[in-house]
Amino acid sequence: MPDYDADLHAHLNRALTDFLRRAGEPVRTAEPTFAPAADALADFVLGGGKRLRPTFAWWGWRGAGGDPDGGEAEGVLQAVASLELIQACALIHDDVIDSSDSRRGSPTVHIAFAGRHAEHGWLGSADAFGLAAAVLIGDLALAWADDMFSEAPLPPPTLAAGRPAWRAMRTEVLAGQYLDVHTQATGDASVEAALRVDRLKTAAYTVQRPLHLGAALAGAGAEVIDPLLAFGADLGVAFQLRDDLLGVFGDPSVTGKPAGDDLREGKRTLLLALGMLYAEEQGREGDGKALAAAVGDPELTDEAVDLVRQVLVDVGAVAEVERRIEELADSGLASLYRAALADPATDRLTELAARATRRTF
Structure with a gap:
């Protein structure tokens, strides 16, 4: 039985890694052009963060009587981990709103995709492409957050x-x-x-x-x-x-x-x-x-x-x-x-x- 309490951060990362892989596979297969966007979201989510929101949620569950050794623990882990995807949406969009160039020591998503546009010599404005990509990737994070929560293996009630x-x-x-x-x-x-x-x-x-x-x-x-x-x-x-x-x-x-x-x-x-x-x-x-x-x-x-x-x-x-x-x-x-x-x-x-x-x- 996993010891969720002792290493919650690692278990949250595992849940996020598993979900992002499952969620991304169909769209990567159906439309390979979209793969860099899905990969960018996965890299953003898994590349750092304190996991503060799901940690508060987990301890709210535990404090209200949730059993870490019970049958619902893994489902609750997935449900609370989905908060990190809402956070990803908020941060990616926040960087666009604030015109931020860096986050966690790396280029923000809109800056990275503007660089991708410039590197390939595509048509139109590199900056406009970067902003559009970041908005869409943030939207993807919000959509997947709802999927991750809704698909958590927990009883409907x-x-x-x-x-x-x-x-x-x-x-x-x-x-x-x-x-x-x-x-x-x-x-x-x-x-x-x-x-x-x-x-x-x-x-x-x-x-x-x-x-x-x-x-x-x-x-x-x-x-x-x-x-x-x-x-x-x-x-x-x-x-x-x-x-x-x-x-x-x-x-x-x-x-x-x-x-x-x-x-x-x-x-x-x-x-x-x-x-x-x-x-x-x-x-x-x-x-x-x-x-x-x-x-x-x-x-x-x-x-x-x-x-x-x-x-x-x-x-x-x-x-x-x-x-x-x-x-x-x-x-x-x-x-x-x-x-x-x-x-x-x-x-x-x-x-x-x-x-x-x-x-x-």
């Missing part, structure tokens, strides 16, 4: 119990992405707008709904799901706030993206919202203008990023974000402990919370 969380998550991640680009387009630099994006785009999609999905697959009721949702809401926002700090201060060799890319892409994070608010309150007009000018400047230099970092520290925005992360982590854990989960789920979720909120620069 079990899958049906998980469907509400699954449907909500797919809608919420797209709504959160739209809210993010809308906020950038309107230039809304308020603290409230930044937190709305954090709650919908990250908290719901990264922590809340995966936990909800796992617990629902185990047949949990509101007495378990409600405190898990509260835990996920707080932890998810804390996770995003840590990610915001890493987006400005992080080491590219750790984050997989160039430092300052969030600034260049115009992301209206809570960190920047607080920085501009505090600069205004403290009468630091020059610092406020420097922050405003940096947001959305695609030519932002490393020296300008260093200036933004210093301003965010000096006005107290970094300290306030750190305080909020700690506060959210504490309140989230209080909700987790109210859920009275089966062992060892509470300990594992506590460990995940620490890893998600205490990542270093």
Whole structure:
């Protein structure tokens, strides 16, 4: 019997590898021209990632009474692993939206396929081909996510119990992405707008709904799901706030993206919202203008990023974000402990919370 708990990451990778092979074989045979696109998706999914969402889902299932030695464990593994395909869709499309050149130290999908176009000397615009290919490959990831979930070897009532969380998550991640680009387009630099994006785009999609999905697959009721949702809401926002700090201060060799890319892409994070608010309150007009000018400047230099970092520290925005992360982590854990989960789920979720909120620069 596999020890799923002890090496969950490896079992998730196995499930993803097996499914991507099965899903890709018919289309590769029927239309070999499409094979590079299917291969690119498989490489993207299997080439890295923390498997954070399926891990939360697995421990939601375990905490709600799921038996890792029972007959449904392999089916649940496949169902929760399918979350990685939703994540692949979100990341591939996110890179298109943000015009990102690299992810995990490699060219993004749209850049790679633009390079393929240029290398072969095909007709038309290489950039347009790369963007179109990335949109379609992201769509393929979303379609295959639904296939992987629906085909999980679980009793129909079990899958049906998980469907509400699954449907909500797919809608919420797209709504959160739209809210993010809308906020950038309107230039809304308020603290409230930044937190709305954090709650919908990250908290719901990264922590809340995966936990909800796992617990629902185990047949949990509101007495378990409600405190898990509260835990996920707080932890998810804390996770995003840590990610915001890493987006400005992080080491590219750790984050997989160039430092300052969030600034260049115009992301209206809570960190920047607080920085501009505090600069205004403290009468630091020059610092406020420097922050405003940096947001959305695609030519932002490393020296300008260093200036933004210093301003965010000096006005107290970094300290306030750190305080909020700690506060959210504490309140989230209080909700987790109210859920009275089966062992060892509470300990594992506590460990995940620490890893998600205490990542270093």
